[in-house]
Amino acid sequence: MGARREPIEYSAASAEVRAVYDDIMATRNVKWVGNFWKVLAHDPPTLQRIWSNIKQVMGPGSLDPLTKELLYVAVSASNGCHYCIASHGTAARKKGMTEAQYSELLSIVGLANETNKLVTALGVDIDPQFL
Amino acid sequence: MGARREPIEYSAASAEVRAVYDDIMATRNVKWVGNFWKVLAHDPPTLQRIWSNIKQVMGPGSLDPLTKELLYVAVSASNGCHYCIASHGTAARKKGMTEAQYSELLSIVGLANETNKLVTALGVDIDPQFL
Amino acid sequence: MGARREPIEYSAASAEVRAVYDDIMATRNVKWVGNFWKVLAHDPPTLQRIWSNIKQVMGPGSLDPLTKELLYVAVSASNGCHYCIASHGTAARKKGMTEAQYSELLSIVGLANETNKLVTALGVDIDPQFL
Amino acid sequence: MGARREPIEYSAASAEVRAVYDDIMATRNVKWVGNFWKVLAHDPPTLQRIWSNIKQVMGPGSLDPLTKELLYVAVSASNGCHYCIASHGTAARKKGMTEAQYSELLSIVGLANETNKLVTALGVDIDPQFL
Amino acid sequence: MGARREPIEYSAASAEVRAVYDDIMATRNVKWVGNFWKVLAHDPPTLQRIWSNIKQVMGPGSLDPLTKELLYVAVSASNGCHYCIASHGTAARKKGMTEAQYSELLSIVGLANETNKLVTALGVDIDPQFL
Amino acid sequence: MGARREPIEYSAASAEVRAVYDDIMATRNVKWVGNFWKVLAHDPPTLQRIWSNIKQVMGPGSLDPLTKELLYVAVSASNGCHYCIASHGTAARKKGMTEAQYSELLSIVGLANETNKLVTALGVDIDPQFL
Numbered sequence: 001m002g003a004r005r006e007p008i009e010y011s012a013a014s015a016e017v018r019a020v021y022d023d024i025m026a027t028r029n030v031k032w033v034g035n036f037w038k039v040l041a042h043d044p045p046t047l048q049r050i051w052s053n054i055k056q057v058m059g060p061g062s063l064d065p066l067t068k069e070l071l072y073v074a075v076s077a078s079n080g081c082h083y084c085i086a087s088h089g090t091a092a093r094k095k096g097m098t099e100a101q102y103s104e105l106l107s108i109v110g111l112a113n114e115t116n117k118l119v120t121a122l123g124v125d126i127d128p129q130f131l
Numbered sequence: 132m133g134a135r136r137e138p139i140e141y142s143a144a145s146a147e148v149r150a151v152y153d154d155i156m157a158t159r160n161v162k163w164v165g166n167f168w169k170v171l172a173h174d175p176p177t178l179q180r181i182w183s184n185i186k187q188v189m190g191p192g193s194l195d196p197l198t199k200e201l202l203y204v205a206v207s208a209s210n211g212c213h214y215c216i217a218s219h220g221t222a223a224r225k226k227g228m229t230e231a232q233y234s235e236l237l238s239i240v241g242l243a244n245e246t247n248k249l250v251t252a253l254g255v256d257i258d259p260q261f262l
Numbered sequence: 263m264g265a266r267r268e269p270i271e272y273s274a275a276s277a278e279v280r281a282v283y284d285d286i287m288a289t290r291n292v293k294w295v296g297n298f299w300k301v302l303a304h305d306p307p308t309l310q311r312i313w314s315n316i317k318q319v320m321g322p323g324s325l326d327p328l329t330k331e332l333l334y335v336a337v338s339a340s341n342g343c344h345y346c347i348a349s350h351g352t353a354a355r356k357k358g359m360t361e362a363q364y365s366e367l368l369s370i371v372g373l374a375n376e377t378n379k380l381v382t383a384l385g386v387d388i389d390p391q392f393l
Numbered sequence: 394m395g396a397r398r399e400p401i402e403y404s405a406a407s408a409e410v411r412a413v414y415d416d417i418m419a420t421r422n423v424k425w426v427g428n429f430w431k432v433l434a435h436d437p438p439t440l441q442r443i444w445s446n447i448k449q450v451m452g453p454g455s456l457d458p459l460t461k462e463l464l465y466v467a468v469s470a471s472n473g474c475h476y477c478i479a480s481h482g483t484a485a486r487k488k489g490m491t492e493a494q495y496s497e498l499l500s501i502v503g504l505a506n507e508t509n510k511l512v513t514a515l516g517v518d519i520d521p522q523f524l
Numbered sequence: 525m526g527a528r529r530e531p532i533e534y535s536a537a538s539a540e541v542r543a544v545y546d547d548i549m550a551t552r553n554v555k556w557v558g559n560f561w562k563v564l565a566h567d568p569p570t571l572q573r574i575w576s577n578i579k580q581v582m583g584p585g586s587l588d589p590l591t592k593e594l595l596y597v598a599v600s601a602s603n604g605c606h607y608c609i610a611s612h613g614t615a616a617r618k619k620g621m622t623e624a625q626y627s628e629l630l631s632i633v634g635l636a637n638e639t640n641k642l643v644t645a646l647g648v649d650i651d652p653q654f655l
Numbered sequence: 656m657g658a659r660r661e662p663i664e665y666s667a668a669s670a671e672v673r674a675v676y677d678d679i680m681a682t683r684n685v686k687w688v689g690n691f692w693k694v695l696a697h698d699p700p701t702l703q704r705i706w707s708n709i710k711q712v713m714g715p716g717s718l719d720p721l722t723k724e725l726l727y728v729a730v731s732a733s734n735g736c737h738y739c740i741a742s743h744g745t746a747a748r749k750k751g752m753t754e755a756q757y758s759e760l761l762s763i764v765g766l767a768n769e770t771n772k773l774v775t776a777l778g779v780d781i782d783p784q785f786l
Binding site: 003004005007032034035036039040050053054057058061062063067068070071072074075076078079080081082083084086087089090098100101103104105107108109111112113114115116117118119120121122123124125126127129130131 | 134135136138163165166167170171181184185188189192193194198199201202203205206207209210211212213214215217218220221229231232234235236238239240242243244245246247248249250251252253254255256257258260261262
């Protein structure tokens, strides 16, 4: 009755779901697909949509691939999404993130949350120099 | 009676507050101090503490200065702190952030929030490959 | 020493707590009470107050019972409350929510979080047509 | 220097941006485009991507159009996004949302946030009946 | 068309709304009612329900009245609700909150948000001494 | 590959980490150190910085030690940080927090979250009496 959904493995997936799994594996040059995608597979249009978004947003652009992953990890850490920290943290490490960089990222996440709250609570007016 | 605090200008500040303002201006090589610091100045130990934290966290390290600002902007954007987006966005631009990079940063913030929520709502188990 | 509280079972409950449990079971036409209520039972006035709020807000009104549960699930999913997603998701299914509807609900929760963050970060002005 | 972006009007928009504006107006059968889209237009791939997501998620499906808007309003209200409440609230009213329904929606948002926090803070275990 | 609601003044209020306004003024020994109540008045059952909750939760108990207001201000500051910070901050000052106490409260809110995020991001296991 | 960090025990810690552990134990008059500090120890400057912040913010001031802990628990409960609720809840109990006080604190956290969301969603204007 609950609200959880079990991962759908490749062997049990429909052709349209397998096509997305195949594209994920080919794009990332790996031989497996994460549970996030396997759970989204209960709703194939959403699986395709979210993967298409990820491909576009995390693909080549003005920010280098490591910086993109660091930003994804930072937002996920700020939001407390453990799966996302683990999956994008792993991706960031593959792209070169060091332990020292991860430590600094976490410090920024923590401190930004502190100052974000102080600024918002105090209703600080934006300085004209920032406009 | 309210909870807002007015900025304390340099001319009205105590010696200990001025010392922090002076250090902020010297460290950043600018001739003014933002409203955040002027509002924190109602509580000098907190002004010193937060500035000291910012100096340590945002100072030289393993991540380059631009990446640090991008991370700060991303967390602030995710938290909806307009002052913080404006102030750290300005700092990021001074350090070289382009319009295209800012666009990509915002896209990552938006998409990470979408997937963070989906993952958390669905209670996705962390794959062993991410441990 | 911790901050958790153990559920208080019917057999161990005071008369005033049992009265609330009885009303929950009668209102919902079930023979058991969820852990949320059993944990709140450590504080009987709060147990009564929260139950009274739920009864009023989720009772008959202008929105049909299924829509009310869908809204509760959506907010709970957005907030990442697993217990709430599970309990209100179960209630929604009893009232007719299909798998396809649940998928669409989750998609809306995810996308709304993405656009909410983008809009807030960008400080978009409200169009006069929306006032 | 700041982080805000001004709306790009139709007359000043590129052909690719106009194509999205045209599709928004045609899909919704209106003669104007909201500021959200005009601000996203600084980044045409993101404009196209977000519009494409909205079209897919909010288009015909298992949930009726009003219920979809109510869910969008509820999540936006829970997240405190005024622009989103105003724009999706307007859409919901066009699709038939009454004042009484809006009141009930807000009550659910408020109460769900209260119980979500209580449940999460108390670490309530999910009952087997909800699994 | 929008989603905002205008305050309903006493002179324009129904008898049932006036009864709540009268009780608010009598309970607080003041001669006016805040905009929050006047906006809730569009939905009299919700006006009564929320006021009844506030009366019960903020009324006499084990925590002294000032501590209760400080807790309300702290949560509101953490959530960035300006109206709530202003209204409960005013109430706290009437009950004796000093500027120094308000400064300390804000420091705790900021620091708790920093450590809450670090702890959650790092997935720290609860020590047995805290159970 | 993941993003979690294991606690660093005293016996395995560097001299600079041990110095912080020693100061934590001496300040709190206990013979052990919580997992939060042991996980932060992977990044000694952050360990020192956060501990220094906690010492300053939670040390003697205008608010009594119990009230400070109650505020920390309330913010942590509102943010759903279980470790923080458990650790600061334990500290609050050592300083005298009763079960009844904890119940009232939780009620305030829950209700403040409800009214914070309603106020923010409704865009209530701040009354001049609160300015």
